[in-house]
Amino acid sequence: MSKIAWNSRGYKKFDAERAQEYTRIANEVFAPIYPVIADRIIERCAIEDGLCIDVGSGPANLAVAVTKRTRFVTYAMDFSSQISPMAKENIIAAGLTERITPIVGDVHRMPFQDDAATLVVSRGSMRFWKNKPTAFREIRRVLKPGGKGYVGGGAGSTELSEEIGRRMSAIDKGWDKRPKFKYRKNNIPYFEGVMAKAGFNRYEIINDDSGFWIYVEKER
Numbered sequence: 253m254s255k256i257a258w259n260s261r262g263y264k265k266f267d268a269e270r271a272q273e274y275t276r277i278a279n280e281v282f283a284p285i286y287p288v289i290a291d292r293i294i295e296r297c298a299i300e301d302g303l304c305i306d307v308g309s310g311p312a313n314l315a316v317a318v319t320k321r322t323r324f325v326t327y328a329m330d331f332s333s334q335i336s337p338m339a340k341e342n343i344i345a346a347g348l349t350e351r352i353t354p355i356v357g358d359v360h361r362m363p364f365q366d367d368a369a370t371l372v373v374s375r376g377s378m379r380f381w382k383n384k385p386t387a388f389r390e391i392r393r394v395l396k397p398g399g400k401g402y403v404g405g406g407a408g409s410t411e412l413s414e415e416i417g418r419r420m421s422a423i424d425k426g427w428d429k430r431p432k433f434k435y436r437k438n439n440i441p442y443f444e445g446v447m448a449k450a451g452f453n454r455y456e457i458i459n460d461d462s463g464f465w466i467y468v469e470k471e472r
């Protein structure tokens with residue numbers, strides 16, 4: 253049985269053991285989803301250079317997939333200092349040490365200046381954020397005017413989601429108990445409220461086979 257809490261109830265910041273366990277799962281089981289999600293993000297956001305921040309990056313698999321396909325210089329930011337060494341290993345393995353830096357930081361108080369980033373991405377982290385209006389206000393603050401964000405959760409497609417479900421159920425009995433549709437139709441009014449509080453006027457809530465995502469733009 254895994255010690256990882258897959259939902260916000262009982263969730264604890266990754267310690268060294270959980271960081272290692274999550275990294276193994278991300279590298280071995282989730283691996284195929286990151287290139288698919290990176291392609292979707294790049295297609296939708298149509299920005300390929302400047303500074304990219306992967307928020308709640310874990311072992312930086314999405315940061316690696318996005319950076320490989322673009323010209324971004326990227327920060328892989330996570331509030332668990334225990335995951336940074338694993339992010340570093342993945343970045344070295346991808347040959348991207350010149351372009352991706354792991355950094356410890358909390359989405360509610362991000363260690364970046366105003367207007368720093370052209371793109372903010374995040375997968376599988378938002379459900380753990382304690383104060384979503386504050387988190388999105390921070391994302392808006394660090395984005396440059398004209399900058400974009402793609403934040404949410406999902407496996408990228410129905411096929412990948414089913415494949416991961418099969419593999420995870422075999423190795424973790426807690427997997428099937430996690431709330432599968434935490435963010436779905438019922439949450440759309442809630443997230444509309446979050447966007448209003450965060451000051452995003454231009455956004456789209458994407459609720460499809462790829463997962464539940466929020467695309468945001470900071471006005472120029």
Ligand code: SAM
Nearest residue numbers: 278308309310330331332358359375376377380
């Ligand atoms: N994005 C990675 C991926 O897709 O494999 C990791 C997803 S993992 C399920 C969630 C991550 O979000 C964890 O690494 C956790 O430490 C991070 N996280 C949770 N709350 C956070 C916060 N307030 N600020 C920064 N990172 C956070």
